[in-house]
Amino acid sequence: xxxxxxxxxxxxxxxxxxxxxxxxxxxxxxxxxxxxxxxxxxxxxxxxxxxxxxxxxxxxxxxxxxxxxxxxxxxxxxxxxxxxxxxxxxxxxxxxxxxxxxxxxxxxxxxxxxxxxxxxxxxxxxxxxxxxxxxxxxxxxxxxxxxxxxxxxxxxxxxxxxxxxxxxxxxxxxxxxxxxxxxxxxxxxxxxxxxxxxxxxxxxxxxxxxxxxxx
Amino acid sequence: xxxxxxxxxxxxxxxxxxxxxxxxxxxxxxxxxxxxxxxxxxxxxxxxxxxxxxxxxxxxxxxxxxxxxxxxxxxxxxxxxxxxxxxxxxxxxxxxxxxxxxxxxxxxxxxxxxxxxxxxxxxxxxxxxxxxxxxxxxxxxxxxxxxxxxxxxxxxxxxxxxxxxxxxxxxxxxxxxxxxxxxxxxxxxxxxxxxxxxxxxxxxxxxxxxxxxxx
DNA sequence: TAGATTGTTAATCGATTAACAATC
DNA sequence: TAGATTGTTAATCGATTAACAATC
Numbered sequence: 262x263x264x265x266x267x268x269x270x271x272x273x274x275x276x277x278x279x280x281x282x283x284x285x286x287x288x289x290x291x292x293x294x295x296x297x298x299x300x301x302x303x304x305x306x307x308x309x310x311x312x313x314x315x316x317x318x319x320x321x322x323x324x325x326x327x328x329x330x331x332x333x334x335x336x337x338x339x340x341x342x343x344x345x346x347x348x349x350x351x352x353x354x355x356x357x358x359x360x361x362x363x364x365x366x367x368x369x370x371x372x373x374x375x376x377x378x379x380x381x382x383x384x385x386x387x388x389x390x391x392x393x394x395x396x397x398x399x400x401x402x403x404x405x406x407x408x409x410x411x412x413x414x415x416x417x418x419x420x421x422x423x424x425x426x427x428x429x430x431x432x433x434x435x436x437x438x439x440x441x442x443x444x445x446x447x448x449x450x451x452x453x454x455x456x457x458x459x460x461x462x463x464x465x466x467x468x469x470x471x472x473x474x475x476x
Numbered sequence: 477x478x479x480x481x482x483x484x485x486x487x488x489x490x491x492x493x494x495x496x497x498x499x500x501x502x503x504x505x506x507x508x509x510x511x512x513x514x515x516x517x518x519x520x521x522x523x524x525x526x527x528x529x530x531x532x533x534x535x536x537x538x539x540x541x542x543x544x545x546x547x548x549x550x551x552x553x554x555x556x557x558x559x560x561x562x563x564x565x566x567x568x569x570x571x572x573x574x575x576x577x578x579x580x581x582x583x584x585x586x587x588x589x590x591x592x593x594x595x596x597x598x599x600x601x602x603x604x605x606x607x608x609x610x611x612x613x614x615x616x617x618x619x620x621x622x623x624x625x626x627x628x629x630x631x632x633x634x635x636x637x638x639x640x641x642x643x644x645x646x647x648x649x650x651x652x653x654x655x656x657x658x659x660x661x662x663x664x665x666x667x668x669x670x671x672x673x674x675x676x677x678x679x680x681x682x683x684x685x686x687x688x689x690x691x
Numbered sequence: 692t693a694g695a696t697t698g699t700t701a702a703t704c705g706a707t708t709a710a711c712a713a714t715c
Numbered sequence: 716t717a718g719a720t721t722g723t724t725a726a727t728c729g730a731t732t733a734a735c736a737a738t739c
Contacts, residue, residue: 269686276672276679280675304659325697325698325737327697328696341682343685357576361572371674444499460495462653463490465653467490467557512719524720526708537722540722543721
């Protein structure tokens with residue numbers, strides 16, 4: 262088990278693991294003790310073999326005929342994703358999306374703990390959001406010196422994103438969760454993970470247009 | 477060109493197309509007239525052959541040595557994604573994320589036009605958001621009869637998502653953009669496209685934990 | 692015991708990448 | 716003309732799926 266822990270996994274696998282956690286947590290509410298890959302697969306409408314393969318990357322060992330011990334499985338996935346701890350994060354850009362993310366307490370269960378919020382709009386500076394005072398971006402330097410914050414969340418408009426990215430890296434941030442539509446340029450050792458909502462919408466609108474033509 | 481238009485594309489390709497549009501629009505601001513796959517690829521740090529393959533699904537024809545005519549290429553991708561028109565949509569669940577999506581005017585450029593907003597929280601009903609009055613979910617029936625709204629955006633908490641999904645489908649919605657962490661159950665002819673932010677965060681936190689171990 | 696499920700190795704499938712002729 | 720780029724066919728790569736022995 263232990264020796265497998267630090268192996269990496271493919272991107273599709275990493276993306277499915279949180280969905281398994283969600284299913285498992287719901288089963289836990291029903292006091293389920295053991296769960297099989299088949300059960301998880303049916304709930305998510307995917308193949309059971311895929312679930313088994315995915316789970317194996319976390320190092321969990323199941324019991325033939327019975328399945329996986331529920332609590333152990335949840336913890337195993339959480340440890341693999343590093344969600345058993347919380348990593349401190351900055352968020353920059355307090356627009357609609359930024360506000361929504363800061364206010365969404367659940368990210369704490371996903372390993373993310375936002376400790377400071379920044380925006381350069383003078384009307385916003387000084388106001389509080391979810392208990393955190395909105396600071397001007399200059400203040401990043403003060404934090405950078407004292408704290409060990411490795412994650413930066415960028416929810417600024419596209420025009421500001423690259424500059425903010427650069428400043429975050431200068432201040433010691435190692436991973437960026439980017440919600441702007443920009444393709445950020447950064448040194449190779451920096452992890453950039455982008456959420457482009459337009460990507461998802463493209464899949465939806467294209468499929469819908471296909472459907473209309475079909476008929 | 478025309479005969480290729482209605483062919484479908486792979487999911488990875490569909491997801492890259494919006495990123496090309498973004499790059500192309502920025503080039504347009506610089507009055508560029510022609511663009512090559514190489515240029516786009518360099519900007520996004522991917523392979524040029526992949527860009528060429530992706531663009532070919534839209535039916536665009538380029539000029540050897542020169543590349544693609546910029547305006548024609550933008551329109552070609554937009555038509556393929558159906559972003560040249562706007563599809564009407566309902567949004568249900570006016571929490572932080574729902575508010576952010578309703579207020580983000582740019583989705584109109586991505587083929588999405590939110591025409592009505594619903595929430596069952598009595599404190600929210602009647603208030604206006606981005607010019608739209610928040611309605612109780614019951615009112616969906618009135619809209620369903622009169623309008624031809626094919627897209628539903630679900631930004632409710634997980635507990636309400638499946639019920640909302642069912643109601644949307646009853647009222648004629650054909651495609652659902654789901655932001656709840658639930659795996660929605662729906663008939664096969666309904667398009668379900670989910671954005672699970674936890675998926676993206678899983679990739680980020682896992683990679684970051686790998687990086688720390690490395691050192 | 693018989694059956695269901697795990698874990699692993701092999702086969703398949705599909706997306707990415709390479710190769711190269713055609714061409715402005 | 717020479718060189719860069721397109722468009723297409725073939726090769727490679729990696730993820731998914733199938734097969735099956737091990738086992739509670």
